[in-house]
Amino acid sequence: METQNNNSTLFKLQQIHSPITHFSFTASQFSLRIVAAAASISAACFMFTSRQSKVLFGTNLDARYTYSPAFKFFVVMNVVACGCSVVSLLMVFILGRKFSTSVNCFYLFLHDLMIAILLAAGAGATTSYAQIGKYGNSHAGWMPVCNDFGKFCHKLTSSIILGYIALFCYLLLAIISANKARQMISVK
Numbered sequence: 556m557e558t559q560n561n562n563s564t565l566f567k568l569q570q571i572h573s574p575i576t577h578f579s580f581t582a583s584q585f586s587l588r589i590v591a592a593a594a595s596i597s598a599a600c601f602m603f604t605s606r607q608s609k610v611l612f613g614t615n616l617d618a619r620y621t622y623s624p625a626f627k628f629f630v631v632m633n634v635v636a637c638g639c640s641v642v643s644l645l646m647v648f649i650l651g652r653k654f655s656t657s658v659n660c661f662y663l664f665l666h667d668l669m670i671a672i673l674l675a676a677g678a679g680a681t682t683s684y685a686q687i688g689k690y691g692n693s694h695a696g697w698m699p700v701c702n703d704f705g706k707f708c709h710k711l712t713s714s715i716i717l718g719y720i721a722l723f724c725y726l727l728l729a730i731i732s733a734n735k736a737r738q739m740i741s742v743k
Contacts, residue, residue, distance in 0.1 A: 580731065580735050581647065583727075583731055584647040584663075584728065584731065584732075585644065585647060587724045587727055587728050587731075588640045588643060588644050588647065588724075588728065589640075589644075590720070590721075590724050591636065591637075591640050591720075591721045591724035591725055591728070592636075592637045592640035592641055594717045594718070594720040594721040594724065595633040595634070595636040595637040595640065595674070595717070595718070595721040596633065596634070596637040597717045598629075598633045598714045598715070598717035598718040598721065599630050599633040599634050599637070599714075601710050601711075601713050601714035601717065602620045602626060602629060602630045602633075602710070602711070602714040603620070603630065604710065605618075605619070605620050605707050605710035605711055605714065606618065606619040606620070606707065607704045607706045607707040609703055609704060611703060616703075618700065618704040618707040620711075623684050625677075625680035625681050625683070625684040626681055626684065626711075628676075628677050628680055628681075629677040629678065629680065629681040629714070629715075629718060631677075632673045632674055632676065632677035633674070633677065633718060633721065635670075635673065636670050636673065636674050636721055636725070639666070639670050640670075643663070643666060643667075646659075646663060646666075647663070657736045657737075658736075660732055660733075660735045660736035661732075661733075661736045663732045663736075664729055664732035664733045664736055667725050667728040667729040667732055668729045670725050671722060671725035671726050671728075671729055674718065674721055674722040674725060675722055677718065678715065678718045678719055678722055681711075681714075681715055681718065682715055685708070685711050685712070685715060688700050688701055688708060688711070689701045689708065
């Protein structure tokens with residue numbers, strides 16, 4: 556009997572009530588989705604416009620994002636993330652009307668988590684290529700190219716930073732959505 560009372564007391568101590576209200580949930584969802592959409596489309600635009608030509612040793616050399624599959628993947632993932640951010644704003648609008656359920660919040664969490672994973676894959680691949688472009692790889696005999704193509708590398712760096720901002724926004728969105736779904740389940 557005493558063990559049962561201790562377990563119920565322990566259960567009561569473990570319950571955490573979230574300070575997230577319905578208004579703050581909706582406001583944070585809207586603002587973070589808009590920031591994520593702006594950052595991801597800006598990252599894609601910076602990558603689209605990153606090209607530089609230079610004459611080295613009498614040869615005209617080009618640096619373009621289309622020469623790297625990782626850079627192309629990064630662009631596609633950022634365009635997809637922007638599109639999903641805009642489309643998911645509709646779902647947040649519907650959830651903001653008090654018709655929301657824990658299942659809807661869970662689906663929103665899954666959506667945000669999936670986009671965050673795709674953005675992380677694109678940002679990781681692009682970062683590794685950018686690292687090789689900046690420092691080279693002495694084991695493979697690859698020379699750094701950022702010394703010769705500085706404008707190209709600066710645009711890539713800006714694009715990667717914006718991509719990580721969009722990724723961070725989606726991670727926050729996933730945490731907020733999961734917390735809201737948990738909060739709605741514990742209320743029932």
